Amino acid sequence: MSRSRRALRAYWFGIYLVVALGPVAVLLFVERPTFHNLATELSVISGLLALSLFVVALALPTRVESILSSFGIEKVLRIHRLAALLAMVCLAAHVMLAVIGDPRGLRIFDLSRAPRPVWAAITSTVAATALVASALRRRTRRPRYEGWRMLHIGLAIAVLVFAGLHVWWLAGFVNVSAMRLCYLLLAEAAVFIAVRRWIWLPLRARKRSYVVDSVRPVTGNAVTVAVRAHGHEGLPFRAGQFAWLKIGSSPFVFEEHPFTIASTAQRPHLKEFTIKALGDFSELLVGLRPGRRVYLDGPYGQFTVEGVRSAGFVFIAGGVGITPMMSILRTLADRGDAGLHLLLVGARNKNDLIMRDEIAELRSRLALTVVEVVDAPPPGWTGESGRIDADLLDRVLPRRARHLDFYVCGPPAMVVAVGRLLRERGISPRRIHTEQFDVV
Secondary structure, eight states: OOHHHHHHHHHHHHHHHHHHHHHHHHHHHTSOOOOSSHHHHHHHHHHHHHHHHHHHHHHTTSOOHHHHHHHOHHHHHHHHHHHHHHHHHHHHHHHHHHHHHSTTGGGGGOTTTOOHHHHHHHHHHHHHHHHHHHHHHHHHHOOOHHHHHHHHHHHHHHHHHHHHHHHHHOHHHHTSHHHHHHHHHHHHHHHHHHHIIIIIHHHHHHHTOEEEEEEEEETTTEEEEEEEESSSOOOOOOTTOEEEEEESSSTTOSOOEEEEOOSOTTOTTEEEEEEESOSHHHHHHHTOOTTOEEEEEEEEOOOOOTTOOOSEEEEEEEGGGHHHHHHHHHHHHHTTOOOEEEEEEEESSGGGOOOHHHHHHHHTTSEEEEEEEESSOOTTOOSEESOSOHHHHHHHSOTTGGGSEEEEEESHHHHHHHHHHHHHTTOOGGGEEEEETTOO
16 A cells, blocks of 8 residues: 555545544533533543434545545445444434433433424434345345435434434533534534435536447446546546446436546546346446446546556456456556466356457467356366365466455455455565455
């Protein structure tokens, strides 16, 4: 990791720590109010932590380029989930301690007599519980992405709005000048994040729109959509990055999906997305006609070889995880790269191997060794069979593998398993770059 990237990480960690812990620090050390008992004091502290952590969780996935570049999309979303879970723990503690510290006990939840702050608190708590439950459920039930996303965003807004009202309606609390300032800063931060995400980014995309240039099928039951910059020179990107794609009359349409850019970074005015036919949106892409206006939000991501000094690269892809590697390999070929590289591709069967013709063309332009692995090989198959496991890696990896950089992309289970196998073979974690095609 470069020194500048480490410095950027430290900067953003510092910002998030200030947001998460700042209000509590002000409460304890700047302008400490008088509390009836210890339980009430701890209830206020845990409630403040919950609100601050929810703001942090909201800010993390809002597509700030420097955050995604310094941490990578996987780490950003892991921290996002961790912040949300910690917020729920603090919220549960806040509720429990509020009951203990109030002489009325559970009667504070009597909705027939509950004042506005209690109604707001209950609404925010229910929304937060549903928010975390829906996120956990998605990992096992696999609901339709766009419907789940709409529910997730709606619940997050409800949590913050009603939590904010709960604090504001506790007049004695916000009348403390220092705490009122902290509250207003948190509220302004939440509003700024929302305006940037839902207004400024679409406006930026409208100024740099694209039109469909072609739609063509490729091997592996996939389709490649090529888009051309409309009225501008194209958005520069680093090979391996991704963008959110919107189809519609306006960049403000809600439905959008993240896809890796599969084309070379040497021609930013023309971008290609190779997409597996897996859902309603990908099937919609097949019906696109040349000239149709589309909008891109991006590029984002740190899954790139730019700035990486290495003796060579090993690319390990599972299924559609081949797409960022295609962008990297095409860019290397266009730059006349002379390094020795290995591409290891895994799929369920031969028909699921994506872009075989394009890979064959790249072999004529690069010093590239390609190893294909399928779970269920057809009769006459001459490649590898089974899965990308320890035995296969021991046979195909170069002798000086510890001096190479490894790029692993595919389904989460495959990425985690291959990363573990590489570390067991002495590959430094800093040389293992991963991207899971389930996390965005």
